Amino acid sequence: MKEAYSPAKERWALKMAGQQRPTERSTDRLPPGRCIYFDYNATTPLDPAVREAMLPFFAEVWGNPSSVHQVGRRARAMLDEARDEASAMLGCKPSELVFTSGGTESANLAVLGTARHLKPRGQHIITTAVEHHAVLHACGYLAKKEGFEVTHLPVDRDGRVSVESLLKAIRPDTILVSIMAANNEIGTIQPVTQLGAVCREREVLFHTDAVQWFGKEPFQDIHQFNADLVSICAHKFYGPKGAGALFVKSPLLPDPILLGGGHENERRAGTENLASIIGLLEALKLFVRKPIFSREMLLPLSAQLIRSLEDLAGVTRVGSLEHRLANTIAFVVRGTDSIALLANLDLEGICASSGSACSAGSLEPSHVIRALGIGPELQNSLVRFSLGRESTSEEVDYVEKILPEVIFRSRRHQ
Ligand SMILES: Cc1ncc(COP(=O)(O)O)c(C=O)c1O
Incomplete structure (x- = not known):
């Protein structure tokens, strides 16, 4: 009331x-x-330099990277180059990067794909009460429809999760922990590195939704989170909407959530959106090492x-x-x-x-x-x-x- x-x-x-x-x-x-725009956690404008980098991919380079002819091969070469550059910038292997349609898909793939892949080993997932719905609803779906059990860790008055509560919640059948790096609603930063270290020690896979971290907080390389899966979203740091990535530490292979062709090394079906991938790459290069x-x-x-x-x-x-x-x-x-x-x-x-x-x-x-x-x-x-x-x-x-x-x-x- x-x-x-x-x-x-x-x-x-x-x-x-x-x-x-x-x-x-x-x-x-x-x-x-x-107007005064104070809603940058929702989205940012597209940076002019990012837009410039994307423009050729709406005109000259329009081929399907899966086509074997020269038009397709040209797009494929650009896609491979973008993956190499993005992974070098992030500090991972090119094969560890899945390009997605944004933060939601990255988080969904991390949670649904990993849980389904590891279901024979256990059916317990840990997350927090303050995650973005992209994680919370994916966990809720697994609980409701697929027999998983989900523990939601509480947060303190500031919105922080404690390492102790994670330690207490991990069970022999826990297969995945998903905790965000920074909260989109209140801006609280989680102790992800420590939480990730706990998961590693207990041999439980760790996903962090770092959508609000990139471009805002210091970034050296993707391994700083001690995470096996990291979600990234371009439009939160002056890149295009509809572009994101999921870092997946090898040799993990989450089950795909989009089925069809064998794109993205069999991990995400669908013709690649090269213009958006180039936009994501450019924003990563310009705005992440030195947060914009x-x-x-x-x-x-x-x-x-x-x-x-x-x-x-x-x-x-x-x-x-x-x-x-x-x-x-x-x-x-x-x-x-x-x-x-x-x-x-x-x-x-x-x-x-x-x-x-x-x-x-x-x-x-x-x-x-x-x-x-x-x-x-x-x-x-x-x-x-x-x-x-x-x-x-x-x-x-x-x-x-x-x-x-x-x-x-x-x-x-x-
Ligand atoms: C923490 C967090 N995760 C995931 C998302 C989902 O990103 P998108 O809506 O671009 O798919 C957002 C977007 O606000 C977010 O803030």
């Missing part, structure tokens, strides 16, 4: 917080046609937003302060919900997001917020700001100024 919101309580809360009710606009509107989401530039901006939240009555920041993506700020707001907040932000020209599935007026509470132990009265009110390369301090100033008014208006319409 949602707690009733009372204006008297709000006045009291504002008074306690030393705040005035915003009575008139505290700042000018953005000029028409301008610069901590140096983003930390002060997100710290300013975090500080400004402290002054707002009924607003609680969520996620870890110590272990967080520098670009991500998440908070819940008492007395209103994400739909009202996002709509009012949008009216002010601010593009933000909630972790929940908002559609046509319906709202699912965020599973991540629930897992943090936050009460039901706040579970529907998550707002996530995720900043990127184009974010500026003027934008942060504007959002900081307008936020009390946005919250006030969102509450009024409850």
Whole structure:
């Protein structure tokens, strides 16, 4: 049951917080046609250099890499070269890289493919309560339809999983552990290297959904995660949508989830999307070793937003302060919900997001917020700001100024 919101309580809360009710606009509107995009965890724009690299593959190089004639052979040569370069950049063998249609497919292939492949050895999978649905729903499907048992590790108030809880959960029949590197909703970073080391020691395969890690956090090579499977997604770091990869440590061969031709070494059927693969490669080369989401530039901006939240009555920041993506700020707001907040932000020209599935007026509470132990009265009110390369301090100033008014208006319409 949602707690009733009372204006008297709000006045009291504002008074306690030393705040005035915003009575008139505290700042000018953005000029028409301008918006502030604070939703970079959802997607990034395509970088112009990446687009340039892709263009020839929409015009000159259009062959099917599986065709044996010269047009096909030309595409095949480019595909092989892209795989060599991408694997060299990641620090793995070319045969250990499967190109996919993005993060969801990579995570699905890792979870469904590995579980099915190893089913004769055991049917227990471990994941966490805060994974992206690409992992959670794949695990749920295996449990519901294919007889697997899934343990969801809890997280602490910051959204972190502990090594101890993983150690306790591993059983003789555990075949796979899947834990994300960084959370898309609240930005909390998991101790993946340690979690991966535990799995290795216990001889259990480890998948990490590193979709939010690439381009944001330091990357030396793919083995830094101590993982057997790593999911990557190009549009989260200025590459194209519909392009991703799954690192699969040899000699593991997950069962394919797409059946048909023998593409990607029998691991993923379907004619390769060469333009997107080239885009992924270019984004990997340009934006991952030196993360395009610069901590140096983003930390002060997100710290300013975090500080400004402290002054707002009924607003609680969520996620870890110590272990967080520098670009991500998440908070819940008492007395209103994400739909009202996002709509009012949008009216002010601010593009933000909630972790929940908002559609046509319906709202699912965020599973991540629930897992943090936050009460039901706040579970529907998550707002996530995720900043990127184009974010500026003027934008942060504007959002900081307008936020009390946005919250006030969102509450009024409850
Ligand atoms: C952590 C994480 N995993 C997986 C995905 C799925 O990626 P896509 O929707 O591009 O397939 C996302 C996208 O938001 C994500 O943030």
